[in-house]
Amino acid sequence: MRRLRFLTHRHRAPSTNRVLGLLLAFNAGAVNAGGFLVLHMYTSHMTGFASQFADSLVLGNTKLLLNALGAILAFLSGAAVCAILVNWGRQHRLRSVYAVPLLLEAALM
Template sequence: MRAGRRLGAARAARVMVAPRRTGRSDLALASLLAGIAGAANAGGFFALGDYTSHMTGYLARAADHLALGGLAVVLASLAAIGCFVAGAAASAALIERTRGRRQYAWPLVVQGVLLAVFGIGGALVGAPGRPAGLALLCFIMGMQNATITRISGARIRTTHATGMITDIGIELGRGALRRGGDRRALAILLRLVGAFLLGGVLGAVGYRLAGMLFSLPLAGLLLWLGLPSLAARRG
């Protein structure tokens, strides 16, 4: 029975990251990743004192302190943005370099390993490792956002709540004017925002109780998604 369940879980993971996509597999993967992103984002705040998926906020902060003469804050904000961009670039490079069923699995596995490093390293080093932890988490967020963007054909971005909430407003406005508001798209967007919110709540509770080690179950989910495809026969 347990072996059957393990095989079923591995099969489900392979379907979610398969190169041949369906709307259903996109939504399942995006919902899970949005929850992980919300949890990790909350963890960034409780463990590091800053959110790590808000590139708009970092860019605005850099502009504000550039005007005020706060060079250290400007450099820190630009470094966070650079790490996010580097993560997105790394994800794209992995996807482009790898073909077949492993194409989307590698970025997820790398994210899982890095998130585990983030959790264990933060628990061992503590406050002195905050800048490195912040940089690493921004890198992971960039990787995740780029991964789901490529998988879904740029239809979904799991760490970009501003964009999703904007799209919700657009669909509500179109529906109010009876000009073809897409109820299915609205339902998907609400589900993803809800997953991000739920993940944030769980992450806030988890990181407050377990500290940086709460990153480990999140890393485990990412590894569960990617490893079955890497372990399968090349295809």
């Protein structure tokens, strides 16, 4: 448990960030590969859509290509809006900078 807290601590060393990034990338790839083998579809979030985009581009499936492109653009737009809201919360010294993005997400759902 102590190692998990070390990986998720607010102030991490660059080497810890690399380990965390590698673990997250490995996990996403494993979920994507496992889902593809079982369901014959990419199941992981962004890696799955990136794989679906590449496959659709090669196979010429325009409908799936646009689906994957739309999902990737929606993800990037959401990440940008979240970053803007978190930075706004920091500038205004809000007690919880993640409350506004979470409330927006809850309202959109």
